[in-house]
Amino acid sequence: MKRLATAITVLSLTGLGTTAVAESHVDPAIAGAMKARQAHMQLYAHNIGVLGGMARERIAYDADAASAAASNIAALSQLDQSTYWPEGSDNSVEGSKALPAIWENLDDVMSMSEDLVMAAAAMEDAAGQGLGALKGAMGGLGGACGACHEDYRESDD
Amino acid sequence: MAGRLLKGVAALAVAGGAAGWWLTAPDPLPADHLAGLTGDAAAGEQVFIAAGCASCHTAPDAEAGQGLPILAGGQRFETDFGTFVAPNISTDPNHGIGGWSDMDLANAVQRGVSPGGAHYYPAFPYTAYARAGRQDIADLIAYMRTLPADATPSQPHDITFPFNVRRSLGGWKTLFRNEDWVVTGNLDSQVERGRYLVEALGHCGECHTPRNALGGLDRGNWLAGAVNPDGEGRIPDITPEGLGWSAPDISAYLESGFTPEFDTAGGTMVSVIKNTSRLSVQDRDAIAAYLVALP
Numbered sequence: 001m002k003r004l005a006t007a008i009t010v011l012s013l014t015g016l017g018t019t020a021v022a023e024s025h026v027d028p029a030i031a032g033a034m035k036a037r038q039a040h041m042q043l044y045a046h047n048i049g050v051l052g053g054m055a056r057e058r059i060a061y062d063a064d065a066a067s068a069a070a071s072n073i074a075a076l077s078q079l080d081q082s083t084y085w086p087e088g089s090d091n092s093v094e095g096s097k098a099l100p101a102i103w104e105n106l107d108d109v110m111s112m113s114e115d116l117v118m119a120a121a122a123m124e125d126a127a128g129q130g131l132g133a134l135k136g137a138m139g140g141l142g143g144a145c146g147a148c149h150e151d152y153r154e155s156d157d
Numbered sequence: 158m159a160g161r162l163l164k165g166v167a168a169l170a171v172a173g174g175a176a177g178w179w180l181t182a183p184d185p186l187p188a189d190h191l192a193g194l195t196g197d198a199a200a201g202e203q204v205f206i207a208a209g210c211a212s213c214h215t216a217p218d219a220e221a222g223q224g225l226p227i228l229a230g231g232q233r234f235e236t237d238f239g240t241f242v243a244p245n246i247s248t249d250p251n252h253g254i255g256g257w258s259d260m261d262l263a264n265a266v267q268r269g270v271s272p273g274g275a276h277y278y279p280a281f282p283y284t285a286y287a288r289a290g291r292q293d294i295a296d297l298i299a300y301m302r303t304l305p306a307d308a309t310p311s312q313p314h315d316i317t318f319p320f321n322v323r324r325s326l327g328g329w330k331t332l333f334r335n336e337d338w339v340v341t342g343n344l345d346s347q348v349e350r351g352r353y354l355v356e357a358l359g360h361c362g363e364c365h366t367p368r369n370a371l372g373g374l375d376r377g378n379w380l381a382g383a384v385n386p387d388g389e390g391r392i393p394d395i396t397p398e399g400l401g402w403s404a405p406d407i408s409a410y411l412e413s414g415f416t417p418e419f420d421t422a423g424g425t426m427v428s429v430i431k432n433t434s435r436l437s438v439q440d441r442d443a444i445a446a447y448l449v450a451l452p
Contacts, residue, residue, distance in 0.1 A: 041420075048419040056409050091389065099389065139434070142414040142421055146430065149423030154390035156423075 030089045034096055037084035040076065047072045048141065051127060055138050061131040070120070070127035073141070077113075077120040097154040105151075112148045119144035181327025183270040191259055194292055196299025204297040206435050207358040208286065212428040213243045216309070228253070229307040234280055234387045238372065239316035241280040249306040262298050269330065276326035278314065279333075279372065285360035287336045293358070333373035340379070340451065351447025354440055355380075364392045364425070380451065388424065396451050407445035411436070 050069035053059040090100040102109055119140040126137040205211070211226040213234075219227060230245040247253035254262060261272040269276060269283035277283065289297075319325060339362070340352055355361045367375045367383040382394030394400065402410070406417045411433035414422040422430050433441060 045419045048415065052413075052415050052419050055413075056405070097390070138413055138415075145421040146414045146423070146427045149421050150425075150427035153423040155385045155388065155392055155425070156390050 026093055026095075027088070030086060030093060031095075033084050033086050034089055034093070037081065040079070040081065040084065043076055044073060044145070047076070048145075051123070051134060051138065051141075054131065055135045057131075061134070063128045063130075066134055067124070067128035070124040074117075074120040074124040077117045081113075091154045097156060099152050099154055102152045109148065109152065112144070115147065116144040177328070180331050181324050183268070183274050183276060183327065184330070185264045185268055185270050185274075186260070188260070190263055190291060191295050194295040196259075196295040196297075198296070198299040198303050201293075201296035201298070201300025203436070204289075204293045204358065205300050206432050207354055207440065208289075208297065209359065209429060209432050210246075210301075212425075212432065214246050225304055227305050227307050228301075229309040230311050231309065236280070236386055238278075238320045239314060241278060241314050241316070242312045244311035245307060245309055246301070247307040248302060248304055249308050252308050252310050253306060254301070255306060259295070259298050262301070263294050266294060266297070269326075276323050276330070278316070278320075278323075278326065279329065282360035282363045284330075284334050284336075284374075285357055285363060287334070288338070288353070288357035290353075329371065329373070332371070335376070339376055340447070344450070347443050347446045348450050350440070351443035351445070351450075354436075354444050355447050359444070361395070365395050380448075385424070390424070392424075395448055397449055400448070402449075404442070404445040404449045407448055408438075408441045411441045411444060412438075 047069040050059075051066060051073075054061045054066055085098070085102065087103055089096055090098050090102070092100075119137075123134075123137040123141050126133040211228065213232055214228040214230055215226050215232070216229045217232050219229075228245065228247040230243045230247075232243045234241040234243070245253045248255040250256040254265075257265075257272055264270045265272075265277065265281075266283060267287045267289065269279065269281060271277060314321075338352060339356055344352060362374055362380060364386060365380045365383060367378050367381065368386075369375060380395050382399060383392050385392050400407075402417055410416055410422070411430065413434070414427065414430040416422075421427075433444070
């Protein structure tokens with residue numbers, strides 16, 4: 001009985017050990033790039049949250065705040081991301097939802113990135129022009145984000 | 158003794174075979190299913206959008222929302238059972254459904270039976286469409302007949318044995334086809350409309366509900382999330398407990414694709430949003446009301 005308990009303890013310790021080793025095996029350069037791009041996405045979400053909150057009329061429309069958020073998104077859309085997406089940082093790595101198809105279709109990904117620059121610029125023009133104009137630009141912005149997530153991000157809960 | 162036993166076994170085998178043949182036979186709609194109905198193509202467009210037909214039946218490289226959808230087929234769906242290829246359902250008389258009668262179309266959509274009497278694979282969500290109202294089907298057919306013809310031939314599915322024996326799908330239907338509503342009880346008219354959109358036309362359960370080893374839906378875990386049937390990752394749990402979004406959040410997501418945290422829809426849900434964004438506000442609100450009312 002005691003032996004069984006010992007065996008179970010050893011097994012569970014081994015199990016825990018395996019997880020820790022697996023995590024520490026992620027190349028620090030890959031882990032850093034993933035952190036950077038996920039932070040970039042988070043900055044999009046935060047700024048889109050300002051615009052979306054107004055579009056959904058959860059917060060009052062404010063032309064200056066809307067313009068500031070839209071300018072941030074436009075600036076983010078133009079940052080060079082080439083070092084964020086090293087080969088080998090696809091969803092085979094714990095914590096990554098990036099599908100390997102990204103690296104097989106870089107031209108398509110870049111063209112979608114150009115579409116996002118355009119949609120972000122359209123939002124930058126519209127955001128300060130009233131709630132109606134802001135709402136009108138939301139669909140284009142959402143579509144530009146979603147286009148890439150449709151083909152290149154793993155589905156998840 | 159041995160002879161008698163053999164005879165008995167043989168008789169049983171014949172009886173079993175006959176029963177099996179009967180159990181796997183196609184079960185078409187009654188001939189008067191559409192009797193007295195006139196299809197309204199304009200109303201049918203909303204049925205077509207709510208049923209998501211274009212998401213699977215347009216060509217793989219088609220751009221959504223650019224003019225009338227061209228239902229040329231050709232999208233490939235990799236599953237555990239093999240690869241399904243969506244067929245051409247444009248109005249082309251040879252390669253599409255242009256030569257089909259209204260009842261041919263209704264039987265395909267609601268019973269999964271081809272004009273020649275063969276079973277369709279349930280990758281085509283006829284088990285959900287079976288719950289659709291007769292007028293909606295008549296309207297849908299009227300709308301489909303207004304869409305452009307395309308002469309791209311349909312491609313064969315690439316299905317592994319034993320799933321490539323179409324007759325066996327009759328057995329599958331006997332086991333898993335269930336036209337009853339999943340959510341029952343006293344529903345207000347909005348939730349009832351939502352149930353119709355989710356359980357019938359929208360066929361949301363096809364991806365969001367887990368399946369057993371033979372591909373039957375696990376109604377006990379309705380909309381509780383499942384492995385992605387066509388790709389990597391998982392399809393989310395959208396029960397109130399699993400999702401935790403308010404009805405206005407769900408409705409806004411179905412319109413814009415933005416989650417409450419302003420992430421966006423991904424994967425196949427992107428093409429679903431392209432459809433739900435074109436439904437009426439009332440219908441999006443009804444879907445949301447149904448989802449938050451799930452037990």
